[in-house]
Amino acid sequence: MAEPLLKVDNLGKRFGGFVALDGINLSVQPGERVGLIGPNGSGKSTLVNCMCGTLRNETGTVHFDGRPVDGLEAHERTHRGMARSFQLPRPFPSLTVAENLRIPLLYTAHARSGRHLTQQESEARCHELAGLVGLAAKANKLPRDLTQVEMRKLELARAMAADPKLLIADEAMAGLSQSEVDEIVALLITMNERGVTVIMIEHIMRAVMAFSQRLVVLVSGKKISDGPPQEVVAHPEVIGAYLGQ
Amino acid sequence: MRSFYFYLSSLVVGGLFFAFSRWLGNDYLFFAGYTVLQFVVLATAWNILGGYCGYVNFGSAAFFALGAYSSVALHKLGANIDRYFPDSMVDIAKLVFPLNIPTLIIFGGIVSGLVGLGTGYLTLRLRGAFFAIATLALSVVLQTLIVNWDFVGGSRGAYIIRPADVPILDSYIQYLFLVMLVLAMIAIAISRIIERSRLGYGFATIRDDEVAAEACGVPTLRLKLVATTISGALMGMAGAPFPYYIGYLEPSSAFGLAYAVNSIAMPMIGGTTSWVGPLVGALLLGTLQQIATVTISSAVNLLIVGLLLIGFVIIAPKGIVGLVQDYMRGGTPKDGAPTWRSRLASFANMRPGAR
Numbered sequence: 001m002a003e004p005l006l007k008v009d010n011l012g013k014r015f016g017g018f019v020a021l022d023g024i025n026l027s028v029q030p031g032e033r034v035g036l037i038g039p040n041g042s043g044k045s046t047l048v049n050c051m052c053g054t055l056r057n058e059t060g061t062v063h064f065d066g067r068p069v070d071g072l073e074a075h076e077r078t079h080r081g082m083a084r085s086f087q088l089p090r091p092f093p094s095l096t097v098a099e100n101l102r103i104p105l106l107y108t109a110h111a112r113s114g115r116h117l118t119q120q121e122s123e124a125r126c127h128e129l130a131g132l133v134g135l136a137a138k139a140n141k142l143p144r145d146l147t148q149v150e151m152r153k154l155e156l157a158r159a160m161a162a163d164p165k166l167l168i169a170d171e172a173m174a175g176l177s178q179s180e181v182d183e184i185v186a187l188l189i190t191m192n193e194r195g196v197t198v199i200m201i202e203h204i205m206r207a208v209m210a211f212s213q214r215l216v217v218l219v220s221g222k223k224i225s226d227g228p229p230q231e232v233v234a235h236p237e238v239i240g241a242y243l244g245q
Numbered sequence: 246m247r248s249f250y251f252y253l254s255s256l257v258v259g260g261l262f263f264a265f266s267r268w269l270g271n272d273y274l275f276f277a278g279y280t281v282l283q284f285v286v287l288a289t290a291w292n293i294l295g296g297y298c299g300y301v302n303f304g305s306a307a308f309f310a311l312g313a314y315s316s317v318a319l320h321k322l323g324a325n326i327d328r329y330f331p332d333s334m335v336d337i338a339k340l341v342f343p344l345n346i347p348t349l350i351i352f353g354g355i356v357s358g359l360v361g362l363g364t365g366y367l368t369l370r371l372r373g374a375f376f377a378i379a380t381l382a383l384s385v386v387l388q389t390l391i392v393n394w395d396f397v398g399g400s401r402g403a404y405i406i407r408p409a410d411v412p413i414l415d416s417y418i419q420y421l422f423l424v425m426l427v428l429a430m431i432a433i434a435i436s437r438i439i440e441r442s443r444l445g446y447g448f449a450t451i452r453d454d455e456v457a458a459e460a461c462g463v464p465t466l467r468l469k470l471v472a473t474t475i476s477g478a479l480m481g482m483a484g485a486p487f488p489y490y491i492g493y494l495e496p497s498s499a500f501g502l503a504y505a506v507n508s509i510a511m512p513m514i515g516g517t518t519s520w521v522g523p524l525v526g527a528l529l530l531g532t533l534q535q536i537a538t539v540t541i542s543s544a545v546n547l548l549i550v551g552l553l554l555i556g557f558v559i560i561a562p563k564g565i566v567g568l569v570q571d572y573m574r575g576g577t578p579k580d581g582a583p584t585w586r587s588r589l590a591s592f593a594n595m596r597p598g599a600r
Contacts, residue, residue, distance in 0.1 A: 054456060073466075074459035083460070090457040092450050094518065103450055106443045108462035116443075162462055 003066055005030045005166055005197050006051070006082075012059035013046055013221075020046040022221040023060070028166070028199060033192050035212030035229065036201045039241060043221040044201045045087055048170050052084050053077045065165060078104070079111035083164035085155040087171040087201075091143035097154060098139040101126045104162035112163060125161070133157040133187060149180040156187060166197045173204050181207050209233070217241070251437065259426050267419070273539075275422040279490060281531035282425040283483050287504060288511035288523035289432040290479030293439060294472045295509065296517030299452035300369070304380035305508035307387045308477045310499035311360055312353030312484025317397045317494055319344055319352060320405055346424050346486050353485030354478040360387075361477020362470055369469045372455075388500040402495030405488040421490050425483075432479050436520040439475070448472060449518075480508075506547060507531075510554045516566025525565050 008026040012019075021043045028034050038044050049055040051062055053074035062069050069077050083104075091100050105125055109117045117125065130136045133153035138146065146154060152172050159167055169188060173181045185207050192198045202208045208215065208229070215232040217225040219241040225232045232238055266274040287305060294300050322329050323342030330338045344352070368379040392400045411420040439445045447468045450458035455465050488494040507530065515526025530553065534546040561568050 052460065054459070073464070074456075075462045075464050078460060078462040086457065086460070090454050090460075092453040092457065094449055094453055095446075099446065103446060103458070103463065104461045106446055107464070111462065158461065 002029060004028055004063075005032075005065060006199075007063040008047075008051065008060065009063075010060040011047065011050055011057050011062065013043075013050055013055065013057050019221050021050065021057070024218070024221075024223055026216060026223065026226075028197060030165070030197055031192070031195065032197055033189075033211055033213045034197075034199045035208040035215045036199055036218065037203070037205075037208055037215065038218035041220075042218040042241075044218055045170055046221075047218065048084060048168050048199075048201060052082060052168065075107070078162055078164075079108055081112070081163075081165035082168070083159040083162040083166070084168040085152075085159045085170060085172055087174065089143075089151040089155045091146075091151060091154055091158070093143055096140050096142055097130060097135055097146070098123075098126045100143065100154060100158055101129050101161045104158060108162040129157045129161055132160070132190070149176055149183065152176065152180075152184060153187065156184070156191070160191060160196070164196055166199065167191060168199045168201070170201045171203065172200070173202060173207055185211050205233075248437075252434065255430050255433070259430060263423060263426065266422070267415070272416060272418055275416075275418045277535040279418070279422045279425050281528060281535065282422070282429045283487070284507055284511060284531040285429040285524055285527040286425070286432045286483035287480055287508045288515070288527040289429075289436045289520065290476045290483065291508040292512040292517055292520075292523040293436060293448075293479070294469075294476040296512050296522065297439065297445065297448035297452065298469060298472045300372075300469065300472070301377045301509070302380045302473075302476065303377050303505055303509070304364070304382075304384040305480055306500045306502070306504040307380075307384035308357045308361060308480035309484035309487070309504050310391065310496070311357045311387065312350075312481030313487040313494055313499045314391055314397050315353045315356040315481070316349045316485045316488050317403045317405065319349060320488065321396065321403070346421070346489065350424070350428065350482045350485040354482040357481020357484070358474045358478030360481075361473040361475075364477070365470045365473030369466060369473065384500060384505065388496050391499070392496050398494070400496060402493055402498075403488070404493050405491075407489045407492065417489070421486055424486055428482055432482075433520055433524060435475065435479070436523070440520055444468065444471065503547060506550055510550045512564075514553055514557045514564055516564030516570075518563075519566050522564050522566040529565075 004027040006026070006028040008024055011021055011024040013021040024043075024047060036044055036047070046055065050057040053069070053072055053076070057070075064077065064080055064082055067080075069080060069082070072080075092103065095103070102122055105117055105122050126139070127136065130139045133156060135150060135153055135157065138150065143151060143154065156169065156172060159169075172188070173184050176184065181204055188198055188200060188211060200208065200211055212229050214227065215225070215229040216223060217232060217235075217238050219237075224237045224241065225235045262278070266278060287309060291302060291305055294302050320343070323344060326335055326338045326342060364380070364383055368376055371379055391397060397403055407417050411417055414420050414423070439448070447458070447463050450461065450463050451465050451468060458465050484499070487499070491498065511526035511530050512523040513526070514530060515524065516522030530550060533549055537543075537545050537549055557564060563570070
């Protein structure tokens with residue numbers, strides 16, 4: 001088996017007396033599509049925040065692309081190829097859609113390729129990304145002029161602008177209609193087909209099952225199941241966690 | 246090409262104002278103009294951290310005073326070479342001193358820039374009101390240090406005797422005015438370059454959402470340190486010629502409330518997201534204050550600032566530039582051809598959503 005792109009060992013995080021993550025182990029192979037599920041408060045977003053450097057884990061280590069990333073700031077992890085979208089869209093409100101997409105190009109392209117993109121290259125890439133998510137016509141609009149699903153798409157496109165090896169989509173479909181969920185799933189699969197490893201955190205099981213090649217379940221800060229989606233959803237502990245004992 | 250026209254028009258406007266003032270032959274215009282231009286530099290400097298990055302700095306007076314007191318310290322060293330330099334260095338020191346104003350400005354900028362960098366490193370993990378309080382505390386700490394530092398005059402202040410005149414120009418105040426005019430143009434040029442650069446976009450992301458900025462690969466702490474250093478350095482540069490302007494410098498004048506309040510109010514009234522805002526705010530408020538000083542009383546200066554600030558916060562929170570910008574948005578290019586309104590908006594680098 002190839003060396004994992006992401007390897008999390010014994011990751012632990014507390015908020016005061018509350019144990020948010022308790023010895024999480026997770027390994028993600030390059031090119032994989034992983035679904036991460038769990039009830040509210042199970043620690044999914046905390047795990048993402050610890051992996052991406054937004055929060056500091058108290059125990060355990062995170063290896064990305066064969067190297068430890070513990071102690072690195074969030075932007076340094078992004079430079080290494082780890083990108084994320086947020087549960088609640090966090091566009092830069094004073095910048096247009098195109099400018100939002102331009103930020104990762106300005107700040108990560110240099111770190112990855114060793115040279116800054118020219119103005120033309122940057123504009124072409126912004127145009128390409130906006131087209132990929134269907135926002136080309138709104139490239140010069142402000143985020144406040146976008147619909148909810150367009151905001152989600154902007155989040156994903158901005159994460160993709162960092163040219164990541166791993167994309168972590170944190171509840172990218174929350175609050176969307178069925179057809180909009182299908183759009184986002186298709187978009188994530190397209191990104192995966194372009195060679196990006198994707199971890200999808202989601203509550204919408206239809207989307208999770210359609211997307212994931214592997215499913216990981218967290219409950220109360222612990223990993224209770226990890227495997228093929230059909231097997232995981234039939235696991236008694238998972239059924240218990242979702243439906244009650 | 247757009248930058249070329251900008252610098253050319255800046256030179257023409259500055260030159261015309263200087264020539265007009267000389268033609269009138271009234272030195273008061275230079276005294277008043279110096280103060281207004283000083284506020285242009287201070288407001289522009291404040292805006293780099295406060296407007297572009299969203300970090301409100303209440304310590305502008307401290308950086309300004311540091312520039313002023315670095316000039317006092319260097320002036321005193323130059324005036325007492327035999328006393329402060331070892332015999333072996335006296336001849337060299339006599340060649341170097343007295344330092345001219347541009348050199349003092351550079352020194353003032355370096356000192357304040359370094360203090361800005363240090364302050365930033367200590368305080369930039371704080372946000373919002375906590376950062377603002379920390380900068381206010383910096384001002385209090387530095388004032389206490391200066392009050393107790395006898396070398397620069399301590400609480401009794403220091404007299405600076407400036408040369409009676411300078412070559413070419415008629416009086417020293419004209420020279421100081423010219424220096425401040427050039428400094429204001431440099432400050433505006435720096436602010437404009439930053440706004441249009443990769444750095445400016447990084448600052449905007451810090452102002453909008455720091456967590457999202459980090460996730461996009463923006464090194465937020467490093468950028469904030471750059472902002473505090475540039476902002477602090479420009480404020481120090483504005484303060485460096487001040488002892489020569491005022492003639493007698495004491496802590497209460499150098500650390501005056503007016504500097505802190507005006508540095509914030511001018512960009513807020515002008516508009517904080519574009520280099521134009523602080524310029525407009527400083528010219529408007531600075532001129533109003535000068536008019537009030539000669540027609541009513543200097544005591545009403547801060548009252549004017551306060552009333553205008555309250556008015557703008559309620560009626561036009563985006564400042565004058567924001568008001569104009571809303572009007573400009575009506576100037577959408579037709580068939581791809583830019584209209585005069587879109588050209589003007591583009592010149593002022595008004596992004597469609599800039600707050």
